[in-house]
Amino acid sequence: DVKVTQSSRYLVKRTGEKVFLECVQDMDHENMFWYRQDPGLGLRLIYFSYDVKMKEKGDIPEGYSVSREKKERFSLILESASTNQTSMYLCASSVTGTGYVDEQYFGPGTRLTVT
Amino acid sequence: AQSVTQLDSHVSVSEGTPVLLRCNYSSSYSPSLFWYVQHPNKGLQLLLKYTSAATLVKGINGFEAEFKKSETSFHLTKPSAHMSDAAEYFCVVRDAGKSTFGDGTTLTVKP
Numbered sequence: 001d002v003k004v005t006q007s008s009r010y011l012v013k014r015t016g017e018k019v020f021l022e023c024v025q026d027m028d029h030e031n032m033f034w035y036r037q038d039p040g041l042g043l044r045l046i047y048f049s050y051d052v053k054m055k056e057k058g059d060i061p062e063g064y065s066v067s068r069e070k071k072e073r074f075s076l077i078l079e080s081a082s083t084n085q086t087s088m089y090l091c092a093s094s095v096t097g098t099g100y101v102d103e104q105y106f107g108p109g110t111r112l113t114v115t
Numbered sequence: 116a117q118s119v120t121q122l123d124s125h126v127s128v129s130e131g132t133p134v135l136l137r138c139n140y141s142s143s144y145s146p147s148l149f150w151y152v153q154h155p156n157k158g159l160q161l162l163l164k165y166t167s168a169a170t171l172v173k174g175i176n177g178f179e180a181e182f183k184k185s186e187t188s189f190h191l192t193k194p195s196a197h198m199s200d201a202a203e204y205f206c207v208v209r210d211a212g213k214s215t216f217g218d219g220t221t222l223t224v225k226p
Binding site for chain 2 (some may be wrong): 033040043045107
């Protein structure tokens with residue numbers, strides 16, 4: 001079974017703090033993703049990575065950065081947290097290859113509150 | 116550009132009655148289509164996927180979906196709802212390496 005784990009289920013931070021959200025997958029997947037989920041807006045892609053040290057902006061990258069130093073780990077960084085970044089953050093991974101439909105496997109999510 | 120529209124934000128059914136969650140999509144290519152379910156405070160779990168092999172796709176927990184290219188639809192159905200089906204459901208279209216999620220449909224199951 002693919003397992004995607006996220007470092008925290010719940011996190012409370014103050015405005016202006018630097019925040020790190022960690023995601024680890026154990027299936028040697030090439031691709032990793034960070035989404036935020038807000039009521040009525042579905043999932044919106046923040047960043048994704050298709051290889052170590054590679055990253056691509058998603059639909060809403062502003063205010064976020066990412067790091068992928070090892071294949072299994074993908075970190076989301078909020079350089080200076082703001083209240084509008086209060087949200088549920090979901091990490092996902094997928095494998096890509098000929099014949100694969102590359103479905104995504106999701107972690108349980110981190111609910112971040114910025115006060 | 117691709118897009119996904121889930122036609123109902125909320126659906127309420129009685130236990131034992133059929134479930135229909137509607138999804139329309141637009142895509143420039145031949146897309147892959149998915150349905151995911153999210154139970155409260157949990158991550159998303161794959162229910163089923165369309166891979167162009169068969170238009171009627173069977174998934175887990177008795178769910179199935181039919182791909183209709185002429186109608187650009189991928190509606191999710193289940194013959195008989197169970198209380199444990201209460202959750203949020205997301206339709207996803209994927210092509211050219213990009214996934215687009217619908218806004219979600221919340222399914223309520225009444226006893």
